[in-house]
Amino acid sequence: MEAIEAWFLAFYRDTGINLTIIYDGFDRARFLEGVGNTVLLSMVCLVCSVLIGIVGAWMQGSPRAWVRWLAQVYVQFFRNTPPLVQLYFFFFGLGPLFVITVEQQVGQMTFAREMPLLTSFHWAVISLSLFAGAFNVEIFRSGIEAVPRATVEAADALGMSRLQIYGNVVLPLAFRICLPALNNNLVNLVKTTTLAYAIAVPELLYQSNQIWSDSVNVPEMMVVLLFLYVGLVGVLVTGMQRWERAMRLPGFGQ
Amino acid sequence: MPADRPTAAAAWTPDRPIVHIDDVHKSFGSVEVLKGVSLDVMKGDVVCIIGPSGSGKSTLLRCINALVDIQRGSITVEGQEVHDPGLDKRLLRRKVGMVFQQYNLFPHKTALQNIMMAPIKVLKQPRGEVEDRARRLIAKVRLSGKEDAYPGELSGGQQQRVAIARSLAMNPDVMLFDEVTAALDPETVKEVLVTIRELAEEGMTCMLVTHEMGFAREIADHIYFTDRGVIVEHGPPATFFTEAKDPRTKEFLGQIL
Numbered sequence: 228m229e230a231i232e233a234w235f236l237a238f239y240r241d242t243g244i245n246l247t248i249i250y251d252g253f254d255r256a257r258f259l260e261g262v263g264n265t266v267l268l269s270m271v272c273l274v275c276s277v278l279i280g281i282v283g284a285w286m287q288g289s290p291r292a293w294v295r296w297l298a299q300v301y302v303q304f305f306r307n308t309p310p311l312v313q314l315y316f317f318f319f320g321l322g323p324l325f326v327i328t329v330e331q332q333v334g335q336m337t338f339a340r341e342m343p344l345l346t347s348f349h350w351a352v353i354s355l356s357l358f359a360g361a362f363n364v365e366i367f368r369s370g371i372e373a374v375p376r377a378t379v380e381a382a383d384a385l386g387m388s389r390l391q392i393y394g395n396v397v398l399p400l401a402f403r404i405c406l407p408a409l410n411n412n413l414v415n416l417v418k419t420t421t422l423a424y425a426i427a428v429p430e431l432l433y434q435s436n437q438i439w440s441d442s443v444n445v446p447e448m449m450v451v452l453l454f455l456y457v458g459l460v461g462v463l464v465t466g467m468q469r470w471e472r473a474m475r476l477p478g479f480g481q
Numbered sequence: 482m483p484a485d486r487p488t489a490a491a492a493w494t495p496d497r498p499i500v501h502i503d504d505v506h507k508s509f510g511s512v513e514v515l516k517g518v519s520l521d522v523m524k525g526d527v528v529c530i531i532g533p534s535g536s537g538k539s540t541l542l543r544c545i546n547a548l549v550d551i552q553r554g555s556i557t558v559e560g561q562e563v564h565d566p567g568l569d570k571r572l573l574r575r576k577v578g579m580v581f582q583q584y585n586l587f588p589h590k591t592a593l594q595n596i597m598m599a600p601i602k603v604l605k606q607p608r609g610e611v612e613d614r615a616r617r618l619i620a621k622v623r624l625s626g627k628e629d630a631y632p633g634e635l636s637g638g639q640q641q642r643v644a645i646a647r648s649l650a651m652n653p654d655v656m657l658f659d660e661v662t663a664a665l666d667p668e669t670v671k672e673v674l675v676t677i678r679e680l681a682e683e684g685m686t687c688m689l690v691t692h693e694m695g696f697a698r699e700i701a702d703h704i705y706f707t708d709r710g711v712i713v714e715h716g717p718p719a720t721f722f723t724e725a726k727d728p729r730t731k732e733f734l735g736q737i738l
Contacts, residue, residue, distance in 0.1 A: 381585035381644075384546055385599035385651060386574035395598060399589045476588055478633015 245444040248451065254438050261434030265459070268351060268430055269417045275356035276416060277409075280363025284401075285393060287368055298364065305361035310354070311422050317354040318347060318426040351423035359416040366408045370401030403474050410467045414460055431455065493560025499524045499686055500545060500655060505554035507540055514540045516710035517554070522655075522688060527681045529697035529718075530690045532707035533733060538690040541707070542657045545688070546570075546577040558655065571603065578648030582660040584640040586632040592619065592643045593628040596650045604651065611650070618646035622676050638669025642676055649680075656680065658689040694737055698722055706730045 232250040239245045247254040286298035305313065325344040330337055345353075374397050382392045402409075421432045432452065439448040493499075498521035507515040514537045522528050530538045543549040544556060547563050547570045556563040558576055586595050596615040600606045619628055622642035632640050641661055648656060658677065662670045674696050681687050681700055691697055697704055698718045705715040706725075714730045715721070725731050 375585075377581060377583055377585045378587065380548060381579075381581060382587070382599075384548060384574055384579040384581075385647070386571040386603045387599060388571060388603075391602050395602060396587055400587075403589070476633055477631045478588070 245442060245447055246451070247438060247442040247444060248448075251442070254442060257434045257438060260429060261431040262455070264348070264429055264434075265420055265431040268348065268355070268420045268423060268428065269459070269463075271352050272355045272359060272416055272420065273413055275352065276359035276363050276413075279356060279360025280367045280409075281398065283360065283364030284367035284371055287364065288371065288393075301357075302361045302364050305357050306365070310358045310419055311425060313358055314351065314354045314422055314426055318350045322350060347423070347426045347428045350426060351420070351428045355416065355419060355423070358419070359412060362412045362415075363409065366405050366412060367401060369408065370403075370405030371397055373404045374400045403476065406467070406471045406474070410464065410471075413467070414463060417460055417463055418456065495524045497560070498522055498557075499526075499559055500688070501555075501557045502541075502545070503555045505541070505544060505556060506552050507537075507544060507549065508552060514710055515544070515551070518707070518710070518712055519554075520705060520712065520715070522686060524654075524686055525684045526702045527687045527700055528689070528703050528705065529701040530688065530705045530707060531692070531694070531697060531733075532713075536707040537710045538707050539659050542579075542659050542688060542690055545655075545657060546574050546579055548579075575603065575651055576654045577657060578651060578653035578655070579657040580641070580644050580648055580659065580661050582663050584632070584637070584644045584664075586640055586644055586647070588632050591629045591631055592624065592635065592646075595632070595643055596647045599647070600650050615646070615650060618649055619643075621649075621679075622646045623672070636669055637665045638672045641665065641669075641673045645673075645676055645680075655686045655688065658687065658691070660690050660692065662691070662693055692737070694722075694734075706733065708733070 235246050235250040239250070248258040249255065283298050283301065286294050289295055289298075322343060322345065326341040327344055328339050329342050331340050332338075378396060378400070379392060382396045387395070420430060423430050424432045424436070427433065435448045435452055439445045500520075500522040502518060502520050505515050505518045506513070518537070518541055520528070530541065532538050540549055544551050545558065545563065547568075551564055558573060561573065562568065563573055586592075587598065590598060593612070593615050596618055597608070597611045600611045600614070601608055616628065619625060622645055624639060624642055624646075627635060627639060627643075630639075632643070635643065645656075645661075661677075662673055665673065670693070674693065677687065677689070678700055689697070689701075701718050703715060704718050704721045706713050706721075706727075706729075708729050714725060714727045716724075722734065725734055
């Protein structure tokens with residue numbers, strides 16, 4: 228490790244290319260924290276947005292008009308507004324409403340202080356999940372509508388309930404049909420996590436900004452950022468492709 | 482009123498029709514597909530419904546397990562009114578099995594899983610017991626060795642036999658066959674018909690909509706000829722094919738025989 232650090236320090240002296248995130252312990256820790264937060268934020272939002280998509284698509288097919296209407300309002304609202312505005316709305320608009328009062332003792336005096344109930348990370352999870360979820364609802368709907376009616380009818384004729392049919396027949400087939408579109412949206416979601424920068428979530432972009440402000444190595448960090456996102460999204464895409472292949476069925480959708 | 486229902490079902494005895502259809506009317510929009518159809522099926526009977534396309538045969542079959550609702554008339558299965566709005570359709574569908582023209586297997590499940598799904602999910606039967614039964618059914622429809630094949634890997638005839646086994650796994654009292662050989666290659670039609678014939682010989686109550694006149698003649702206890710939403714003529718096959726009286730029946734039989 229020390230040899231590597233020494234090499235990159237020498238590399239900086241010889242070439243002027245300053246990669247503090249490798250040879251400087253403090254910058255490295257900040258950077259790794261950023262990577263960790265971006266990965267965590269992406270994974271949590273990924274799972275939440277898919278769940279939202281599944282529930283929303285189920286609501287869109289409800290026999291009750293008001294349930295369908297609710298799903299539709301949600302999709303329109305979150306699909307048709309900019310994600311940065313949504314993030315601000317949640318963090319600055321709703322954030323101040325979600326506070327708890329804690330008593331704080333300073334010497335003889337007791338102060339009542341308002342503390343935020345949710346951190347900026349929490350708000351980012353909520354906001355980005357709802358944003359990506361709105362697209363997922365529409366993506367799942369396209370998959371669900373492509374499931375042959377006759378297949379559903381067969382399940383119906385076997386006495387299965389609507390929920391059983393949805394879980395055991397419709398969703399597994401719809402998933403396979405809409406996976407390519409889902410992949411696209413999830414890739415977009417990972418990239419959109421950089422917006423959390425705006426509400427000071429210490430994710431990759433935010434931490435990099437801290438680093439380049441202190442170490443004055445802006446071009447280096449830009450290149451690092453770009454390649455890191457290529458790598459992160461590459462892992463996701465490879466995983467999804469594997470999944471797509473594993474789910475492929477002989478004689479279906481070909 | 483709801484208190485009468487169990488009584489009505491309990492009052493059914495095998496000497497009364499297992500399927501009783503009385504003056505059934507059905508319209509899709511302004512098109513009247515069934516214009517007062519009545520027929521009775523006794524337990525163990527094999528009934529074939531024949532007739533030109535668009536005569537309402539398939540619709541009639543689909544009314545029996547409430548896949549299609551009716552506007553007027555009455556259908557009872559084992560004494561239970563099918564179109565009672567308070568009836569849990571899932572209970573009805575356990576008694577009435579249905580096989581479709583396009584097989585409609587679940588493409589993401591193997592042959593065995595296709596058969597096991599409904600008994601496990603709907604009847605909540607233990608998996609091991611259901612699997613034993615499913616394997617026996619696969620053997621019964623002569624598909625041993627294909628348990629783990631996906632529908633996409635099976636021929637049409639094989640898929641249709643899996644579909645029959647899937648219905649049988651629910652232990653229905655009545656089986657409905659909706660043009661089950663119409664989408665098959667001529668050489669695979671026979672294997673499906675053999676399976677149906679065995680079922681009929683075992684005493685299963687069967688209602689078939691079919692274009693296989695030879696098969697209908699051989700297997701049916703009773704043949705109904707429908708045209709433009711009504712039953713034009715019916716009778717046992719021995720007399721139906723040779724002594725048809727109505728000109729429409731004669732014309733139809735003349736075209737296909």
